[in-house]
Amino acid sequence: MFSFKTLLKTFAAGLFLAAAGAQAAYPDKPVTLIVPWAPGGSTDILARVLSDHLSKSMGQTFVVENKSGASGNIGSALVARAKPDGYTLLVGSMSTHTMNEALFSSMPFDGVQDFTPIAELALVTNTMVVNAELPVDSVAELIEYAKANPNAIAYASAGPGSTNHLSAAMFQKATGVEMVHVPYRGGAPAVLDTAANRTQLFFSAGTQTLPHVKSGKLKLLAVTEAQRSPLLPQTPTVAETVPGYELAVWYGAFGPKGMDPELVRRLNKEINAVLARPEVIEKMNGMAVELRQSTPEDFARLLRADADKYGKLVRELGIKAE
Known part of the structure; x- marks a missing residue:
């Protein structure tokens, strides 16, 4: 005859197996x-x-x-x-x-x-690109150009508060340059207008920008991460010119x-x-x-x-x- 203690152990073991079975079924x-x-x-x-x-x-x-x-x-x-x-x-x-x-x-x-x-x-990979007609080929040259031509550069974003916007606002704060923000409803029109030179600067994922870099309409200046991307090892980081910058x-x-x-x-x-x-x-x-x-x-x-x-x-x- 089973004792009450044995029955209790058997019941507990059954509950454990049921719970394990339920979890295994996920x-x-x-x-x-x-x-x-x-x-x-x-x-x-x-x-x-x-x-x-x-x-x-x-x-x-x-x-x-x-x-x-x-x-x-x-x-x-x-x-x-x-x-x-x-x-x-x-x-x-x-x-x-x-x-x-x-x-x-x-x-x-x-x-x-x-x-x-x-x-x-x-x-x-978050990239910093400029229109191919802008006479700069590096982050340092962009800063120099922007300081010599206040508000001559318009930067695009996918809208207020987007990572594109934050990237550019951080860049302005870190370098002291003055630029104009042009917000769009999404990244697609923003990158197209930068490629068409209606805006001159855009920070965005390489998924959006690199096809236009390959076509020659945009120039890739940098990536915004703390270290160079293994996918773009020859491309410098913004931080190599602007210490401490990272997004x-x-x-x-x-x-x-x-x-x-x-x-x-x-x-x-x-x-x-x-x-x-x-x-x-x-x-x-x-x-x-x-x-x-x-x-x-x-x-x-x-x-x-x-x-x-x-x-x-x-x-x-x-x-x-x-």
Whole structure:
């Protein structure tokens, strides 16, 4: 005859096995990857690469849904309000989680507190380009020209508060040059007008600028990260001329706050495996997107540090998205 103690142990063991079985079953239904930007951009392309490979490796469909608007806030808010069960995830970018809190007077979420960091996905090579007709070939020459011709250079952006805007505003503050800001509704018209010499300077991802550099309509002067990009090793950083200047744009995978740490670790492992695949690296390198490997803890530290850094910068520069 079983004793009560034996029955209790058997019951506890059954609960443990049931819980383990339930966890092992993830995912037992489709997983949604929210992209808070329009289709066709580098964030969207990376999300679709992830969805394809994760669907194969995890045995369940990962579906990309684009929910754009309000500088990434609309799609990100959907994930912040979702159940933390791993079935609604976000492929987001640095600006929404580290800058928007300072840019908008009202936010539907806290970019740090309301999300579970899963993995840093990629670093986007952020370039500094000028129209080919501008008589400068280096950052130093651009500074010299801008100081000799105050407000003669118009710089484009994808809108007030965008990373393009912040990059140029930081450059103005660091060098003391005077330039004119011309905001657009998105990066596509901004880069086209810079190529057409309606604006002369643009800071943006290489995905947007490098095709125009190859065509000869734009000149590549520098990248904005702290170190030279392994994808553009001959291109200097802005900081080589302007010490201390840095703006690094990353993409990351998030879930709602409160996700099970074991599930987070599993997703992190699966995502890192996709990002290590040679064909994925080659595809994203061709778009000037450098894939990363990270732990959830590494990504959480980066998120907190950049939220402090860029939030402070935005406030100091007085930039508002509205």
